[in-house]
Amino acid sequence: VVQLVESGGGSVQAGGSLRLACVNSGVSYSTNTMIMGWFRQAPGKKREGVAVLSRDGDTAYADSVKGRFTISKDNAKNTLYLQMDSLKPEDTAMYYCAADPYLSLTAIQALGSRGDFGYWGRGTQVTVSS
Numbered sequence: 290v291v292q293l294v295e296s297g298g299g300s301v302q303a304g305g306s307l308r309l310a311c312v313n314s315g316v317s318y319s320t321n322t323m324i325m326g327w328f329r330q331a332p333g334k335k336r337e338g339v340a341v342l343s344r345d346g347d348t349a350y351a352d353s354v355k356g357r358f359t360i361s362k363d364n365a366k367n368t369l370y371l372q373m374d375s376l377k378p379e380d381t382a383m384y385y386c387a388a389d390p391y392l393s394l395t396a397i398q399a400l401g402s403r404g405d406f407g408y409w410g411r412g413t414q415v416t417v418s419s
Contacts, residue, residue: 291390291408293409306372309384311369311370320369325341326360327339327369330383336403337403340354341397349395358372381416387408389405
């Protein structure tokens, strides 16, 4: 079982920072055995990939967040992070953590997959005001 719980969302002004965390509280798989990522969905828009971290440490980012967001994980804490700096109003969305122990995709492929991950958290809201 994989159980993902996100935290760290909130309301900030443009230019601010937030750090999202996703704890895997399940017992079947640990973060070092899964491909994991962050996705987001704004009202009226499709869910989009934000950042993905593969099992071997490769990363992929959406063009819109490159240079501003950083994905990382702490295997000892079974936690995935997303450091978000220089936030913009267009970053406003519900952010979801996703993970999969079996997905055989590269990080860049998984970024564009949207629905291929087997496990999802319930999301954490990020609101950026101008």
